[in-house]
Amino acid sequence: MKFLPLAWKNFGRRKVRTTFTALSIVVAFLLFGILSAIRVAFRAGVDVTGADRLMVSHKVSIIQPLPISYRDQIAQVPGVREVTHANWFGGIYKDPKNFFPRMAVDPATYLDIYPEIKLPEGAKRAWLADRTGAIVGRVTADRFGFKVGDRIPILATIYTKRDGGRIWEFTVDGIYDAAKGFDTSALLFQYDFLKEATFASDRVGWYIIRIADPRRAQQVVDQIDKMFANSHAETKTSTEKAFAEGFAKQAGDIGAIITGIVSAVFFTLLLVAGNTMAQSVRERTSELAVLKTLGYADGLVMGLVLLESCLLALVAGGMGLGLAWLIDSRGDPTGGYLPVFYLPARDLVLGIALAAALGLATGAIPAWQAMRLRIVDALRRV
Amino acid sequence: MGLWRWFSQVGAVTMLNLRTLGQRRGSSAATVFGVAGVVMVFVAVLSIAEGFRATLAATGAPGAVIVLRGGSDAEMMSGIARDSTRIIADGPGVRRTAQGEAASSELYVVVSLPKRTTATDANVPLRGVQPAAFEVRKNIRLVAGRPFRWGRNEVIAGVGAARQFVGLEVGSTLHLGENVWTVVGLFESGGSVSESEIWTDVDLLMPAYRRTMFQSVHLDLDSPAAFDRFKDALTTDPRLDVKVVREPDYYAEQSQSLTQLITRLGYGITVLMAIGAVFGAVLTMYSAVASRTREIATLRALGFGSGPVQISVLAEALVLALAGGVIGGLLAYLIFDGYRTSTLNWQSFSQVAFAFRVTPRLLLTAIVVTLPMGLLGGLFPAIRAGTLPVATALRET
Numbered sequence: 152m153k154f155l156p157l158a159w160k161n162f163g164r165r166k167v168r169t170t171f172t173a174l175s176i177v178v179a180f181l182l183f184g185i186l187s188a189i190r191v192a193f194r195a196g197v198d199v200t201g202a203d204r205l206m207v208s209h210k211v212s213i214i215q216p217l218p219i220s221y222r223d224q225i226a227q228v229p230g231v232r233e234v235t236h237a238n239w240f241g242g243i244y245k246d247p248k249n250f251f252p253r254m255a256v257d258p259a260t261y262l263d264i265y266p267e268i269k270l271p272e273g274a275k276r277a278w279l280a281d282r283t284g285a286i287v288g289r290v291t292a293d294r295f296g297f298k299v300g301d302r303i304p305i306l307a308t309i310y311t312k313r314d315g316g317r318i319w320e321f322t323v324d325g326i327y328d329a330a331k332g333f334d335t336s337a338l339l340f341q342y343d344f345l346k347e348a349t350f351a352s353d354r355v356g357w358y359i360i361r362i363a364d365p366r367r368a369q370q371v372v373d374q375i376d377k378m379f380a381n382s383h384a385e386t387k388t389s390t391e392k393a394f395a396e397g398f399a400k401q402a403g404d405i406g407a408i409i410t411g412i413v414s415a416v417f418f419t420l421l422l423v424a425g426n427t428m429a430q431s432v433r434e435r436t437s438e439l440a441v442l443k444t445l446g447y448a449d450g451l452v453m454g455l456v457l458l459e460s461c462l463l464a465l466v467a468g469g470m471g472l473g474l475a476w477l478i479d480s481r482g483d484p485t486g487g488y489l490p491v492f493y494l495p496a497r498d499l500v501l502g503i504a505l506a507a508a509l510g511l512a513t514g515a516i517p518a519w520q521a522m523r524l525r526i527v528d529a530l531r532r533v
Numbered sequence: 534m535g536l537w538r539w540f541s542q543v544g545a546v547t548m549l550n551l552r553t554l555g556q557r558r559g560s561s562a563a564t565v566f567g568v569a570g571v572v573m574v575f576v577a578v579l580s581i582a583e584g585f586r587a588t589l590a591a592t593g594a595p596g597a598v599i600v601l602r603g604g605s606d607a608e609m610m611s612g613i614a615r616d617s618t619r620i621i622a623d624g625p626g627v628r629r630t631a632q633g634e635a636a637s638s639e640l641y642v643v644v645s646l647p648k649r650t651t652a653t654d655a656n657v658p659l660r661g662v663q664p665a666a667f668e669v670r671k672n673i674r675l676v677a678g679r680p681f682r683w684g685r686n687e688v689i690a691g692v693g694a695a696r697q698f699v700g701l702e703v704g705s706t707l708h709l710g711e712n713v714w715t716v717v718g719l720f721e722s723g724g725s726v727s728e729s730e731i732w733t734d735v736d737l738l739m740p741a742y743r744r745t746m747f748q749s750v751h752l753d754l755d756s757p758a759a760f761d762r763f764k765d766a767l768t769t770d771p772r773l774d775v776k777v778v779r780e781p782d783y784y785a786e787q788s789q790s791l792t793q794l795i796t797r798l799g800y801g802i803t804v805l806m807a808i809g810a811v812f813g814a815v816l817t818m819y820s821a822v823a824s825r826t827r828e829i830a831t832l833r834a835l836g837f838g839s840g841p842v843q844i845s846v847l848a849e850a851l852v853l854a855l856a857g858g859v860i861g862g863l864l865a866y867l868i869f870d871g872y873r874t875s876t877l878n879w880q881s882f883s884q885v886a887f888a889f890r891v892t893p894r895l896l897l898t899a900i901v902v903t904l905p906m907g908l909l910g911g912l913f914p915a916i917r918a919g920t921l922p923v924a925t926a927l928r929e930t
Contacts, residue, residue, distance in 0.1 A: 167913070168819060171812045178809035182802070189798065211709050212643040212656060214609065214882065215742065247606050250790070250879070308610040315774075317604045383743070385710060387645075400651040401877040401884065408581070408874075409798065412574045416806050419570050423563055423813045430820075484801065488794045488879075 184475020193406030216354035274325025288335030440529035460514030468506025568857025593780025626759030661735030678718030693886030814910025850911025858903030
């Protein structure tokens with residue numbers, strides 16, 4: 152620790168260069184942090200899917216509905232613990248730009264199967280008892296300032312009411328939170344309300360199943376699909392992970408291309424900053440020789456150089472990551488298109504490791520080159 | 534100092550700087566590539582948005598109109614009963630041909646087909662049409678096989694869809710529930726969104742998807758000017774509850790959200806990177822000035838003013854940035870222009886195949902962006918070069 156002031160003094164030798172090197176590193180890691188969040192966003196929650204959940208949708212395409220009668224049939228399949236279902240409601244809140252998912256679900260079973268949804272007990276009771284009630288996720292509630300008790304009018308795009316009306320009003324009974332990574336942008340309301348108010352009453356969009364043993368998922372999948380084979384509505388059952396992955400992949404290589412490009416830039420920035428850092432060590436070869444003349448051991452001199460370069464890389468990199476974390480924790484920057492947007496802890500750790508690697512590499516290589524020189528030669532170099 | 538002398542000094546020192554660039558190859562190259570990287574990313578990301586927008590913008594002729602159920606904002610969610618489609622086709626201003634009105638009642642659904650790049654299922658749009666569909670969209674052109682026959686389980690596929698998804702070659706079959714359909718032809722439509730679709734006879738598609746209603750009517754008016762009258766007639770008709778949109782407007786709106794998403798991400802990333810590259814440029818220019826301390830001091834001692842020396846440093850930074858901009862733009866053009874991919878269009882919940890487009894306007898914007906980067910990067914080093922104390926600088930090693 153007594154060498155810290157020495158390292159600090161060295162930063163001051165060329166203040167401008169040190170400042171700009173540090174700033175480049177800050178920007179590089181800021182970019183890295185934001186990139187991580189974008190990557191997570193494009194994966195759309197694949198990482199938080201439940202291993203014990205299966206999705207059953209129509210085989211031809213997800214837009215085809217399935218009969219409600221399948222619910223009881225699926226529940227009979229051995230290995231199935233619980234079944235619930237959901238309908239995509241679509242609709243418009245004031246303006247098509249205000250997009251957030253709205254779904255009609257069976258409240259009790261849906262909340263059972265998705266324990267990720269954290270809803271206060273009182274709100275849950277209120278919702279179960281309120282036919283026109285709805286719960287709204289935190290992200291959307293914050294975005295539009297929804298509070299418990301508000302009435303949200305939604306203009307239907309798919310479901311016209313029996314009386315020809317197209318405005319559906321839902322009372323907010325609760326606002327739910329969830330663990331990081333779980334999408335909290337959806338509005339959920341009672342399937343019974345949908346059923347009563349429309350003609351298209353006996354169809355659901357997809358089923359979600361909880362199974363007893365994730366290791367036997369494939370057997371359950373096969374059994375369900377076999378059960379409905381050759382019916383007028385054949386099914387395609389998949390694990391929730393496969394389903395979510397398939398969905399994320401629908402967005403195509405756009406996410407991959409953006410991440411690819413930005414990673415390239417990240418490493419370029421590191422290369423430029425690293426080169427400058429290495430250069431500042433090379434410039435001081437004769438100084439290192441002086442230190443050695445004074446009796447500093449090779450290892451100690453090396454340690455000094457590394458201390459300096461690692462300090463710069465870690466402090467600047469840490470600042471960049473911190474800034475990225477601040478920006479990411481403000482959530483989706485695009486206004487609703489990327490509802491899951493955060494900096495995962497894993498990437499934070501990776502970022503710090505990269506910063507440390509940067510410090511080690513930029514310090515070690517020139518320092519090692521300097522060490523190999525004989526003191527006399529090093530001192531003679533200009 | 535006379536103005537003329539001042540300018541000739543600027544010219545002389547600038548030329549000297551530029552001619553000696555070769556001696557500072559390493560650090561200059563770092564700046565050039567830093568800027569080139571920024572420009573490449575900028576152009577590449579925005580070319581995605583540009584290509585997507587262009588594909589949807591290529592869809593919809595000026596007189597073409599799409600009629601949906603009132604309140605719905607996409608075909609997939611719409612529904613129009615058969616009786617209503619008759620009333621719509623009889624509306625004022627609908628172009629008439631030898632075969633009747635140029636109005637096609639259509640069904641728009643999706644079928645899951647594996648994407649070539651990921652091998653996972655994606656929502657490929659499947660459109661059921663009536664014969665007039667080819668009157669409304671005049672740019673449909675078969676490039677392989679033959680047209681599908683009405684009343685048969687046959688489809689034709691857009692070339693975009695065939696490129697992106699497995700199983701759409703001429704002669705292959707599609708399984709839609711109990712029905713098997715044969716792909717008999719491939720079509721082009723001038724790069725429009727129709728190229729992402731599969732087309733078939735709507736009267737066969739409806740029972741296959743257990744639908745009793747159409748979803749939209751695509752029609753062609755005598756002239757684009759007839760739109761308002763046609764729209765008023767339909768929306769005031771008590772028998773109908775419809776929304777009437779010009780096709781170009783409909784597709785422009787569909788492209789909005791993805792274009793916006795990519796543009797925002799693109800600009801955000803670019804600004805950050807530009808900041809990074811400016812820092813890189815500052816570092817490079819500082820070291821350029823530092824390595825030439827004696828040279829600059831010699832010039833000053835010979836009687837060159839500090840102004841010309843400063844301007845020459847700025848000019849050098851600008852030239853480096855510009856070179857980076859041009860290289861980055863060219864690289865982006867070579868690598869990304871025409872790159873084909875497909876993505877999920879959230880508004881229609883189906884896949885759109887499109888190609889990245891590096892447009893001249895985009896390239897120009899990118900190169901213009903490099904100028905402030907060069908200026909900012911050169912500013913502080915230039916000030917430094919101009920204020921070097923001549924006597925001590927001459928003595929430096």
